[in-house]
Amino acid sequence: MPLAYPIHERTLANGLRVIISPDHSVPTVTVNLWVGVGSRHESAGRTGFAHLFEHLMFQGSARVATGEHFELLMAHGGRLNATTWFDRTNYFETVPTGVTELALWLEADRHGNLLAAVSQENLDNQRDVVKEEKRQRYDNQPYGDALIEVYAAIFPPDHPYHHPTIGSMADLDAASLEDVHAFFTAHYAPDNTVLTLCGDLTPQEGFALVEKHFGHLTAEAAPRRGPHPALPPLESPVRVDLQRSVPNDRLYLAYRLPAETQDEFLACALALDCLAGLSTSPLVSALVRRDQVATSVHGSAWGFVDGVSLGIITIDVAPDQRAEEVEQAAVELMAAAIAADLDPQLLEASRAHTERAWLAALAGQEERADLISHYALLHGDAQTINTRLDTILAVEADAVSDAARRWLTPEHRATIAYQAEREQEDVA
Amino acid sequence: MSPAPSHPAAAPDRPAVAPTRSWSFPAPIRHTLANGITLLAYDLPGQYVLAVRALIRFGLAAEPAGREGVAVMMARLLDEGTQRHTSEEFAGLLERHGIAFGAGVADGGLMVDVDVSARHLGAALDLLRQALTEASFPEDEVRRVLRSRLAEIEQERASAGHRASRELIATMYAAGERAAIPNAGTAATIGSLTREDIAAFHAHVVRPQGAVVVIAGDLRDLDYLALVEGSLGDWVADPMDVPGPRRPIPAADADRIVLVDRPGAVQTELALGVPGPDRSVATGWAPYPVLSFVIGGSPNARIDAVLREEKGFTYGIRCGFRPRARGGSFVVSGSVRADSTIESLHLLREILDRARDGFTPEEVRAGVDFVAGTAPGRYATAEAVADEAIGLALEELPEDFTNTNLEAVRALSPERLTSAFREVTGTGMTVVLVGDATSLRQGLAAQGASLTVTKQ
Numbered sequence: 001m002p003l004a005y006p007i008h009e010r011t012l013a014n015g016l017r018v019i020i021s022p023d024h025s026v027p028t029v030t031v032n033l034w035v036g037v038g039s040r041h042e043s044a045g046r047t048g049f050a051h052l053f054e055h056l057m058f059q060g061s062a063r064v065a066t067g068e069h070f071e072l073l074m075a076h077g078g079r080l081n082a083t084t085w086f087d088r089t090n091y092f093e094t095v096p097t098g099v100t101e102l103a104l105w106l107e108a109d110r111h112g113n114l115l116a117a118v119s120q121e122n123l124d125n126q127r128d129v130v131k132e133e134k135r136q137r138y139d140n141q142p143y144g145d146a147l148i149e150v151y152a153a154i155f156p157p158d159h160p161y162h163h164p165t166i167g168s169m170a171d172l173d174a175a176s177l178e179d180v181h182a183f184f185t186a187h188y189a190p191d192n193t194v195l196t197l198c199g200d201l202t203p204q205e206g207f208a209l210v211e212k213h214f215g216h217l218t219a220e221a222a223p224r225r226g227p228h229p230a231l232p233p234l235e236s237p238v239r240v241d242l243q244r245s246v247p248n249d250r251l252y253l254a255y256r257l258p259a260e261t262q263d264e265f266l267a268c269a270l271a272l273d274c275l276a277g278l279s280t281s282p283l284v285s286a287l288v289r290r291d292q293v294a295t296s297v298h299g300s301a302w303g304f305v306d307g308v309s310l311g312i313i314t315i316d317v318a319p320d321q322r323a324e325e326v327e328q329a330a331v332e333l334m335a336a337a338i339a340a341d342l343d344p345q346l347l348e349a350s351r352a353h354t355e356r357a358w359l360a361a362l363a364g365q366e367e368r369a370d371l372i373s374h375y376a377l378l379h380g381d382a383q384t385i386n387t388r389l390d391t392i393l394a395v396e397a398d399a400v401s402d403a404a405r406r407w408l409t410p411e412h413r414a415t416i417a418y419q420a421e422r423e424q425e426d427v428a
Numbered sequence: 429m430s431p432a433p434s435h436p437a438a439a440p441d442r443p444a445v446a447p448t449r450s451w452s453f454p455a456p457i458r459h460t461l462a463n464g465i466t467l468l469a470y471d472l473p474g475q476y477v478l479a480v481r482a483l484i485r486f487g488l489a490a491e492p493a494g495r496e497g498v499a500v501m502m503a504r505l506l507d508e509g510t511q512r513h514t515s516e517e518f519a520g521l522l523e524r525h526g527i528a529f530g531a532g533v534a535d536g537g538l539m540v541d542v543d544v545s546a547r548h549l550g551a552a553l554d555l556l557r558q559a560l561t562e563a564s565f566p567e568d569e570v571r572r573v574l575r576s577r578l579a580e581i582e583q584e585r586a587s588a589g590h591r592a593s594r595e596l597i598a599t600m601y602a603a604g605e606r607a608a609i610p611n612a613g614t615a616a617t618i619g620s621l622t623r624e625d626i627a628a629f630h631a632h633v634v635r636p637q638g639a640v641v642v643i644a645g646d647l648r649d650l651d652y653l654a655l656v657e658g659s660l661g662d663w664v665a666d667p668m669d670v671p672g673p674r675r676p677i678p679a680a681d682a683d684r685i686v687l688v689d690r691p692g693a694v695q696t697e698l699a700l701g702v703p704g705p706d707r708s709v710a711t712g713w714a715p716y717p718v719l720s721f722v723i724g725g726s727p728n729a730r731i732d733a734v735l736r737e738e739k740g741f742t743y744g745i746r747c748g749f750r751p752r753a754r755g756g757s758f759v760v761s762g763s764v765r766a767d768s769t770i771e772s773l774h775l776l777r778e779i780l781d782r783a784r785d786g787f788t789p790e791e792v793r794a795g796v797d798f799v800a801g802t803a804p805g806r807y808a809t810a811e812a813v814a815d816e817a818i819g820l821a822l823e824e825l826p827e828d829f830t831n832t833n834l835e836a837v838r839a840l841s842p843e844r845l846t847s848a849f850r851e852v853t854g855t856g857m858t859v860v861l862v863g864d865a866t867s868l869r870q871g872l873a874a875q876g877a878s879l880t881v882t883k884q
Contacts, residue, residue, distance in 0.1 A: 025474055026804040027449045058727070063442065067737060071728040074721075075794035076445055077801010094805045098446035105443050112439075128740025132695070136743045136763050140695045142586040216438030247582035279519040289516060292572055295579040316579065345524065352526030356545055360477045360528075363809045 003386040005368065008203035009376075015191025016214050019372050019382045020206035021198040023365055029100040029199035032092040032369035033107060034377040036224065037187035039167065040086045040160030040306050048130070048167015049175070049183045051084040055126040056180070057091065058082070062113035066122060069106050078103065084165045087305050087378060094366050097200040101209055107195075108213040111188060115181055123180060127172050134166050142246045146416060150254045150312065153238050153414040160228065160306055185222075190214060192221035194377040198369035228307035231256055233412035240416045248295070249317035251327050252416040255408055257311045260303025261379055267395050267403035268311060269301035273350040274342060274400065275334055275408065276313045280349060282337045283313065283330055293321045293329065305378050311408065323417055331410040338404045342397045351393050358389045451804040453830035454813060456642075459653055461661040463636050468827065469652060470644035470813050478549055478645035479814035480542040482556060482660075483821050486633040487673040487753075488535050488606045496606065497613015498621055498629045501573060503531035503538055505626060506559040508569040515569045518555070525551045529559070533611055536673040536753030536822045538634065543811065546650055553659035560634055561663055570623045577618050584610075585884070588697035588763060588862045591688055595882070596699045596759065600682050600858040607676035607755075635665045640821040645810035675755035678703045683856025684878040689865035691884075696769040696863030697761075698745070700776065704758040704852045706751040707823050707833075714836035715848035716749035718795035722845075723747050723783055724760060725798075730779050731760070741768040745776070749852075753823050758852050769863055770871035777857075784853060786846040795845075799837050803830070 008020040039050050060066040073080050073093050080093035091111075095103050138144040148164045155161040195214065197206045233256050258264045276283040276299025287294040299313040315330060317323045362368045362385065375384035456468035491498050507522065507529050508515040522529050525548040530541040540559065544552040584590035594610060601608035609617070641660060643652055682702075707713045724731040724747030735741045745762030760780070764772040787795075807813050807830070820829050856877075861868065865881050872879050 023474070025472075026808045027451050028805040028808070063439075067728050067733075070726060071794070074726050074728070074798050077797050079802050079805060094802075096448035096801045096804070098448035099801075101443040102445055105440070108439070125737065125740050129736055129743060132741065132763075132765055133743040135695045135765065140588055140693060140697075140763065142583065212440055245586070247586040248579055278523050280516060280523055285516060289572070292575070295576045318575065319579065345520065349520065349523035349526075352524055352548075354526075356477055356526040356528065356543065359545060360543065360811070363475055363477055363811070365805070365808060 002390055003362070005362065005386055007372070007382050007386070008206075009382055010207055012190065012211060012215055014215065014217055015189070015220070016210070016217070017194045017376055018207060018210045019194065019196045019376055020201070020203040021196065021368065021372060022202060023198060024200050027097045027200050028094050028365065029097055029197055029201055030092060030094045030365045030369040031100065031103045031107060032196045032198065032373050033090065033111065034194045034373035035089045035091075035111075035188060036192040036221070036377055037089055038085050038087045039163065039165040041187060042163070042167070045171055045174070046179065046183070047163050047171045048165075048169075049179070050089055051165050051167060052126065052130055052172060052175070053183065054082045054084045054089050055130060056118055056122065057110050057114060059122040059126060060117035061110035062116040064106060064109050064117070066117070069110065072106065073099070073103060076102065086161055086165065090370065090373065092366065092370065094199075100197070100201060101213070104209055104213040108217065111193065112217040112219065114188065115184055118177065118180055120177060123175070123177060127175075130166070130172060131169055134169065138166060142244070143250060143418060146252055146418070149240050149242065149416045150252055150310070150414065153240050153416060154234065154254045154256055154310065155231075155308065159231070161304060161308065185219070187221055189219040189221040190217050192224070194373045196369045196372045196376070198365045198372065227259070227305060230259065231308040233407050234414060236411055238414040240414070241419065242417065243419050243421055246418050246420050248319060249323040249420055250418045251315040251317065251323060251330070253313040253315070253327070253330065254414045254416065255311040255412055257301055257309040257407055259305050259307055260309050261305055263391070263395070264399075264403050265301070265303055265309055266392050267399040268407050270347065270350050270354075270392070270395055270400045271404035271408060272299045272301050272311050272313070273353065274346040275299060275337055275404065278346060278349050278353065281346060282333050286333055287315065287326065287330060291329070293318050293326050323419065327415060327417070331413070334408065335410050338401070338409060342401045344397065347397055347400060354392055355389060358392070453803070453807055453816070456817065456827060461657055463661055463664055465636050465660055465663070466640045467653070467656055468640065468642045468817055468821075469647060470642070470810070470817065471647040472644055472810050472813060473646050473648065475645040475810035477543055477545055477810060478643060479810040480544070480552065480556065481642040481814045481818035482540045482560065483640040483818050484538040484560070484634050485638040485672070486537050487671045488533070488611065489671040489674065490633050491606070491629065492625070494617060495621060495625050496609055496617040497577070497611070498625055499533045499538065499633070500612040501577065501618070501621060502626050502630045503533050504573050505565050505569060506531050506540065506563045508573060509564050509566040510558045511562040511564050512558065515566065521551070521555060527552045527555065529555070534753065534822055535607070539818055539822065546646065549650065549652065550655050553655050557659040557663065563630060565623050565627045565630070567623050570626060574618055574621060577612060578615060580612075581615050581618070588690065588693070588695070589761070591884070592697045592699040592761065592860045592862045595686050595688055595860045595862075596701045596858060599684065599686050599860065600679060600701050600703065600757070602677045602679045605676045632668060633670050635668060636660070636663045637667045640818065642814045642817045642821070644814040644817065673753040676703070681878070682858045684880065685859040685861070685872055685875065687865055687868060687872060687879060687881045688860065688862040689881060689883050690862050691864055691866065693863045694766055695763040696766050696861050696868065697763045698773065698776070699860040700760040700780070700857045702758050702853060702855070702857045704749050704756045706754055706756045707825055707829070711848065711851070712836050713751070713833055714840055715845050717799045718792070718837060718840060719845060719849055720748045721798050722787055722791045722795040723779070730783065731776065734775055734779065735764065735772055739768070741765050741772050751823065766863060766867070769861065769868055773859065773861070773875070780853065780857070784846070784850055787842050789842055792840060792842045792845055796837055796840055800834050803834055
């Protein structure tokens with residue numbers, strides 16, 4: 001049975017798609033904007049721009065001073081942030097109901113008139129902050145560069161997912177104010193944006209407020225290209241060996257999957273769950289529980305829209321084991337499980353797990369608003385939040401088996417293998 | 429800081445903030461089961477995933493000396509084999525009913541979390557009962573869980589943030605204090621644990637006396653009381669003399685700098701700490717979340733206004749008051765660009781010193797409105813309500829604490845905020861840095877305080 005979260009939708013004359021989803025359980029409103037720009041829209045030599053913008057959007061706009069967006073909303077009981085990903089950039093705040101209009105005014109000012117406030121000074125400062133973000137999250141973390149290596153290994157060099165959202169620091173250093181202006185003008189516009197309001201307001205109140213604050217914006221985004229053609233699975237295994245100062249050997253087995261707009265993606269996600277995600281799946285069961293050659297195994301599917309998605313299995317190798325042997329064992333276990341009939345108990349478990357996780361994701365206004373924007377922007381249908389669970393639960397066992405045979409067999413994998421360097425001698 | 433003058437004529441002026449209707453943390457229906465267990469039920473219409481939490485009370489002082497970490501290992505093994513089911517069977521049952529099961533340990537006891545949709549509640553409660561009362565600690569699973577903790581310790585050692593936290597508690601609290609080592613134990617204590625230690629600890633502390641169960645979610649059309657009574661209500665065991673939680677004793681030499689050498693690190697992880705209050709502090713908890721916000725809770729807070737927004741030295745440094753069941757701490761932590769370490773530390777200490785001189789009315793207003801205004805959103809889901817409720821039970825605070833504390837937050841004055849901060853600080857702080865010792869040693873030695881350099 002489909003879920004029944006209310007969805008009221010309208011498109012303003014300037015192209016802004018607006019969705020209001022009332023929920024009066026607590027006196028707060030989540031304002032959530034998804035802009036159709038992510039690292040997949042960056043060109044060579046200009047990587048990291050989408051993410052840099054996420055930072056600049058907090059540094060003031062025509063009528064908002066540097067840092068004021070954060071300061072004002074938090075000082076009125078708001079919680080807010082923004083994130084950048086391959087397919088989009090999102091901005092969101094959850095505020096007391098009476099602060100909704102102020103939040104919309106602030107969002108309209110920066111989404112419409114950011115460039116009036118972008119200066120060399122705040123560009124330089126946020127470039128420094130982004131560099132510290134990269135050092136903290138990628139350079140100074142064990143396995144911090146793993147995903148960068150995964151993307152580079154599994155997606156072709158000319159593919160938009162080949163480079164990570166953090167981008168290249170050299171590209172950021174080379175960015176001029178003109179580049180920054182051009183990027184904003186190309187991507188930040190009402191007709192490339194979805195705005196969701198979820199919470200303690202009526203559709204009439206919501207639409208009126210959005211019209212009042214966003215209706216006058218006139219910018220148009222540069223024409224959007226169509227999605228990249230669907231990528232087939234890797235033809236033969238790819239391998240990257242890394243020697244790093246990490247606590248234990250670790251393997252990342254990565255697979256191309258269909259774009260998340262394809263039903264086959266859902267079958268792949270269930271298959272990965274049944275192979276390596278569930279704690280009763282063959283990989284966890286044999287490698288972690290029975291043979292104890294791995295201390296942990298995780299498998300998950302990440303959905304993207306540009307012709308391909310990503311499946312990742314992470315294996316932490318037990319201290320006294322050889323990584324190559326563990327990889328071989330994992331690959332053989334997967335091949336055997338894929339060749340055999342799918343265990344109905346595993347599929348039942350995956351469905352039950354998916355149902356709880358999906359309902360839990362929709363339980364709070366914040367994540368519900370984010371999912372509404374996600375499906376409106378990337379799938380063209382906000383109602384998907386009410387129907388997606390049924391679609392997943394309806395995927396048949398045969399479809400799961402077929403998807404696994406097509407996408408998850410050993411020859412289609414990229415392996416990123418971390419080998420722990422030996423401890424340095426103490427020189428102190 | 430004046431905004432740019434030109435803007436489109438059609439854009440409306442900055443709107444005023446309108447009043448928001450009042451909100452309060454929900455009140456539970458309180459039940460007492462046949463065996464004395466307290467059940468607190470929060471009916472939250474529209475919350476389809478139910479959150480069940482169980483608290484078993486004991487202090488970590490109940491762990492035998494040299495066996496620290498046995499409580500957490502016991503918690504991790506509750507669902508790894510019971511009298512009726514092997515570890516794998518139990519995992520299968522949890523998964524087929526879509527149950528998320530977790531167990532953790534704080535200084536006041538064991539907390540088990542179960543999230544489940546309403547139609548699987550009966551199965552979930554039965555599995556919860558089995559985990560608590562029939563865990564069998566199979567030798568094989570014990571070995572696996574201990575090995576996995578040892579691997580986790582190595583991973584924590586490699587993570588600058590974890591490494592700094594570990595060194596901070598070891599320096600801040602007196603040697604021999606339970607709070608001076610991680611709840612989940614060290615390589616030495618975990619390495620010495622046996623199946624018998626874990627089973628004996630479980631038999632000693634996991635009892636229904638004083639236990640609290642919370643259930644939150646959409647309880648309409650659900651006979652939750654019968655289901656809880658039918659599962660946990662029959663659990664009986666003799667009472668045992670188990671020590672409760674207690675406030676840790678600070679180290680006499682806590683006011684010093686410890687540098688953990690990480691050769692070639694591109695950033696330095698900083699952690700500054702001092703013992704602080706818990707939520708039952710006699711002078712009231714209200715000022716502390718506000719202080720956390722004003723000093724280091726946002727990009728505009730005093731710390732990041734300088735270190736992030738002005739200097740660009742960091743992606744963000746945060747501070748917070750962290751309550752335990754007994755006693756707590758005030759911790760400032762984050763990472764900075766390696767070559768800015770000495771200046772960053774100097775700036776941080778200056779900012780903390782200056783905070784003792786007081787806060788502006790604007791800062792207090794912003795902090796109060798942040799803490800009070802975000803509360804409805806922070807407690808909007810079954811999971812969040814259940815977590816807060818079981819936290820209150822753990823800390824032995826009244827069920828309406830969240831509301832009375834918010835009232836007190838709204839009434840805070842700048843003077844009270846200042847005096848609260850002065851009560852916690854002023855006797856020096858423990859400073860831990862994880863970074864490149866070769867380049868940092870000299871600059872740190874010049875800071876005057878006692879400096880210890882330790883290896884990674």
